[in-house]
Amino acid sequence: MIIREQLEQQELKMLSPFACPNLGHAKRRKPETPCPYRTEFQRDRDRILHCNAFRRLKRKTQVFLSPSGDHYRTRLTHTLEVAQIARTISRAMRLNEDLTEAIALGHDLGHSPFGHSGESILNSICPHGYRHYEQSLRVVDKIEKKGKGLNLTEEVRNGILCHTNRVADTKEGNVVRVADRIAYMNHDIEDAVRAGILHRDDLPRDVIEVLGDTKTKRITTLVGAVIVHGPEEIGMAPDIQAMHDKLHAFLFEHVYYNPIAKQEEHKAKLLLETLYTHFISHPAELPEEYQKIAEEEDLPRAVCDYISGMSDGYAVDLYTNLYIPKGWE
Incomplete structure (x- = not known):
């Protein structure tokens, strides 16, 4: 064997x-x-x-x-x-x-x-x-x-x-x-x-x-x-x-449910809601595999899949790149 x-x-x-x-x-x-x-x-x-x-x-x-x-x-x-x-x-x-x-x-x-x-x-x-x-x-x-x-x-x-x-x-x-x-x-x-x-x-x-x-x-x-x-x-x-x-x-x-542990939650809410709205409005900016999901299923499903897979740091960095002004170089 x-x-x-x-x-x-x-x-x-x-x-x-x-x-x-x-x-x-x-x-x-x-x-x-x-x-x-x-x-x-x-x-x-x-x-x-x-x-x-x-x-x-x-x-x-x-x-x-x-x-x-x-x-x-x-x-x-x-x-x-x-x-x-x-x-x-x-x-x-x-x-x-x-x-x-x-x-x-x-x-x-x-x-x-x-x-x-x-x-x-x-x-x-x-x-x-x-x-x-x-x-x-x-x-x-x-x-x-x-x-x-x-x-x-x-x-x-x-x-x-x-x-x-x-x-x-x-x-x-x-x-x-x-x-x-x-x-x-x-x-x-x-x-x-x-x-x-x-x-x-x-x-x-x-x-x-x-x-x-x-x-x-x-x-x-x-x-x-x-x-x-x-x-x-x-x-x-x-x-x-x-x-x-x-x-x-x-x-x-x-x-x-401790207020101290949850004190940043309102910021996370704003960040995730903003990213969700952004990609619903700009589906062409989704990575290719998520665009495929949008075609096979629907766009909200694809956007949720994309955002849910992000790490904390990636979500923060992406939000920063999209919505926080950069200094002139």
Whole structure:
């Protein structure tokens, strides 16, 4: 047997009955010749890792808009942290770690510049609406590789689409959904403390007593709770889930809706609305691949695709070039 076939057979021997093996699954919309060395889910992971949208995540906001400090999370570091947490859970439950990793690496490819603020702004101005998990799927299906897409397997596509608030078709997809929240809650606490808008003593006392008083302890507690709960239904014991949910609600009140964290949002709104109006009025200035989308679908869809793919810095630079006067040279 070639190496890929050996790997596929090893999966059947080692994985849990709840896991999604490559054999019998991993179908693509466009059939391709299999790789002799990698399984299909491994190929998906590699395609995501090497795509343009993945590289742009390094300059996209997580919570704080374009932070100047080196240690604040970006969308890229968040993605890597989600992948590691999800892989730990999948490995412990004998799920398919390659499938889990591919979904985790691709789950936020469709995030707009300026984080969830940008998502809300685009949702309000684009007639098609805008939700980052749907855009992530659109990125891998229709935008990457100049419109060719990555031709990912159905299981990875489903996991990307369902990572926010839907039940995925695979256990691996549901692991990523849980890991995403574990990662961003605990890492956003750390960033909020660094930014001075939250103090560690502000966290609910009962949450700290159950989950732990440090980032590491909380992540360990939550990951362990998911593993102990088992692969039949991805979740946590009710007492741990209750503290998880209370911490999540606390962060929305004190961090995500905090006036200090949101103080630049009105500027982001003006910037994105201005760029959107500009390209609606000047479609010939869109890059060629987005002009093609405008022809095949419609102009608002193409403009939203273009703007949503921008990094924070690129959007600011483009706005500056278009609307800020330059000095005479």
